[in-house]
Amino acid sequence: MWGITPFDSSYDTGCPSISVKWAVSLMTERKVRPQRSDWQRNHKRLVAVAAALVARDGAQVSLEEIAREAGVGSATLHRHFPSRHALLEEVFQDSVAHLRRRAGELADKDPRTALLTWLEELTVAAASTRGLAAVLDAADSTASYSHTCHGIVREATEGLMSRALQVAAVRPGVSPDDLITLVQAISQATEGDPPAAGRLLRLALEGIRHQ
Amino acid sequence: MWGITPFDSSYDTGCPSISVKWAVSLMTERKVRPQRSDWQRNHKRLVAVAAALVARDGAQVSLEEIAREAGVGSATLHRHFPSRHALLEEVFQDSVAHLRRRAGELADKDPRTALLTWLEELTVAAASTRGLAAVLDAADSTASYSHTCHGIVREATEGLMSRALQVAAVRPGVSPDDLITLVQAISQATEGDPPAAGRLLRLALEGIRHQ
DNA sequence: ACCTGAACACCGTTCAAGT
DNA sequence: ACCTGAACACCGTTCAAGT
Numbered sequence: 001m002w003g004i005t006p007f008d009s010s011y012d013t014g015c016p017s018i019s020v021k022w023a024v025s026l027m028t029e030r031k032v033r034p035q036r037s038d039w040q041r042n043h044k045r046l047v048a049v050a051a052a053l054v055a056r057d058g059a060q061v062s063l064e065e066i067a068r069e070a071g072v073g074s075a076t077l078h079r080h081f082p083s084r085h086a087l088l089e090e091v092f093q094d095s096v097a098h099l100r101r102r103a104g105e106l107a108d109k110d111p112r113t114a115l116l117t118w119l120e121e122l123t124v125a126a127a128s129t130r131g132l133a134a135v136l137d138a139a140d141s142t143a144s145y146s147h148t149c150h151g152i153v154r155e156a157t158e159g160l161m162s163r164a165l166q167v168a169a170v171r172p173g174v175s176p177d178d179l180i181t182l183v184q185a186i187s188q189a190t191e192g193d194p195p196a197a198g199r200l201l202r203l204a205l206e207g208i209r210h211q
Numbered sequence: 212m213w214g215i216t217p218f219d220s221s222y223d224t225g226c227p228s229i230s231v232k233w234a235v236s237l238m239t240e241r242k243v244r245p246q247r248s249d250w251q252r253n254h255k256r257l258v259a260v261a262a263a264l265v266a267r268d269g270a271q272v273s274l275e276e277i278a279r280e281a282g283v284g285s286a287t288l289h290r291h292f293p294s295r296h297a298l299l300e301e302v303f304q305d306s307v308a309h310l311r312r313r314a315g316e317l318a319d320k321d322p323r324t325a326l327l328t329w330l331e332e333l334t335v336a337a338a339s340t341r342g343l344a345a346v347l348d349a350a351d352s353t354a355s356y357s358h359t360c361h362g363i364v365r366e367a368t369e370g371l372m373s374r375a376l377q378v379a380a381v382r383p384g385v386s387p388d389d390l391i392t393l394v395q396a397i398s399q400a401t402e403g404d405p406p407a408a409g410r411l412l413r414l415a416l417e418g419i420r421h422q
Numbered sequence: 423a424c425c426t427g428a429a430c431a432c433c434g435t436t437c438a439a440g441t
Numbered sequence: 442a443c444c445t446g447a448a449c450a451c452c453g454t455t456c457a458a459g460t
Contacts, residue, residue: 039443064433073445078435116420137400171421174414182411182419185400189348189392200393203385207418208393209327210382250424275452284426289454 043080045070051091058191059088059134088135089149095129096149103156112169115160119183120201122153126187127197133188138181154180250291256281257288262302269402270299270345299346300360306343307360310336314367323380326371330394331412333364337398338408344399349392365391 049070053061063084067074081087099122106114126133135149145151158176182204190197260281264272274295278285292298310333317325337344346360356362369387393415401408 042444062433074434075436075446076444079443084434112420119419168421171414171417171419174419178411178414179419181400181407182397182414185396185411186393189396189399196392200389200396203382203389203393204415205419206382207420208330208382208385208390208416209323209418210379253425273452285453286427286455287425290424295453 039080042070042072042076046072046077046080046087047090050087054088054091054131055129057130059084059131063087085135088131092129092132092135092149095125095132096152099125100152100156103160106160107163111160111163111167115164115169116205118157118160119179119205120198122157123183123187123201124194124198126183127190127192128194130191133184133191136180136184136187138177138184150180253281253283253287254291257283257291257298258301261298265299265302265342266340268341270295270342274298296346299342303340303343303346303360306336306340307363311363311367314371317371318374322371322374322378326375326380327416329368329371330390330416331409333368334394334398334412335405335409337394338401338403339405341402344395344402347391347395347398349388349395361391 046066050061050066053066053069063077064074066087067077070077077087081090102121103118106118108114109117126136132149136153138150146155154176157180161170161176161179164170183201186200186204187197190200257277261272261277264277264280274288275285277298278288281288288298292301313332314329317329319325320328337347343360347364349361357366365387368391372381372387372390375381394412397411397415398408401411
């Protein structure tokens with residue numbers, strides 16, 4: 001609808017310079033900046049409160065309570081975040097960015113160690129941080145867009161895995177999705193018990209069978 | 212409060228035989244039998260409806276809907292089943308009994324094959340039957356009472372595992388709880404996708420690492 | 423003793439009414 | 442354009458009132 005604007009040549013207040021100034025002011029001051037700052041403020045508060053409450057109560061925390069605690073109406077929360085998952089995505093954005101950086105660091109190590117260390121650290125991190133395991137679930141990620149938490153972790157895993165495959169460090173026929181599902185499953189089941197998460201992941205890496 | 216009853220020697224209606232008959236009738240006809248048949252009918256209906264709706268919607272199905280569908284008040288459901296888990300326990304009683312029988316059959320095989328087959332079949336079964344994975348979660352089982360779904364599966368796993376340990380078929384340091392948690396984690400994460408459940412369980416059995 | 427309707431305190435979602 | 446209160450249709454739980 002930007003085709004119809006006050007800047008149309010048929011529109012003339014007799015004081016065009018002020019009109020333009022007003023229009024610009026409306027766009028930059030009232031429409032874009034202040035509303036955006038409102039949005040930014042609400043957005044920041046919602047994500048911060050959500051992070052605190054998810055850490056306390058887990059991924060199933062009441063959205064109503066998040067909105068209440070952030071001092072906004074629940075309708076505002078739903079306007080910004082169309083789904084619980086959308087909010088969780090933002091909550092764990094930084095954590096996942098940190099994990100991706102860690103994957104980059106590990107790329108210096110030999111491919112086998114790099115992948116195995118990554119999988120273990122990822123599992124322990126997800127079990128240590130309430131709600132993080134939930135956000136790694138492939139089913140909740142609408143698609144595997146690379147900017148989602150799941151997508152970012154998937155890409156990092158793929159990178160380390162492709163190098164590991166070149167030195168035959170991974171059993172043939174295993175897909176990145178298999179590994180991520182396994183990590184997600186273990187971390188979800190051991191949420192709040194990181195030692196158990198590490199133990200089970202190592203168990204799956206080495207195999208339950210002896211010899 | 213059974214210490215105080217109409218049968219107390221100080222209680223005399225002057226027609227003791229009828230009084231006793233009435234009391235017996237009350238206990239057997241009115242109090243015990245008919246109420247018990249009410250209970251049995253409601254109990255059976257609730258469990259049957261719950262089984263159908265859990266199969267359709269998963270473990271998080273609305274209890275309200277179960278009560279509605281069974282034609283009882285939701286208060287009646289809560290009277291019979293103090294928690295969602297208590298209801299799920301009954302829903303999967305038969306499934307778990309069947310699994311236990313299967314574990315008994317497998318005891319004929321060599322210890323290594325028996326345990327590995329058991330773990331895979333258990334995982335695939337739990338991933339195939341909506342809600343079953345949820346009921347295997349140790350956290351939801353108040354204690355590891357052997358009559359709970361979790362307890363029964365745990366006992367069966369322990370039996371097969373102790374034999375497998377004697378022939379060193381299982382990596383040292385692995386506990387039955389580790390195995391059950393792993394099975395639960397994988398089946399929960401792959402609910403509705405039994406092939407994926409089997410693939411991931413075999414992956415964990417053999418190990419992700421190559422060689 | 424057992425069952426139930428009703429009440430209670432929630433929840434997530436939507437939308438007309440405000441600014 | 443954005444926010445909000447209010448309404449809506451739920452949910453699980455509890456309990457007084459019935460039989």
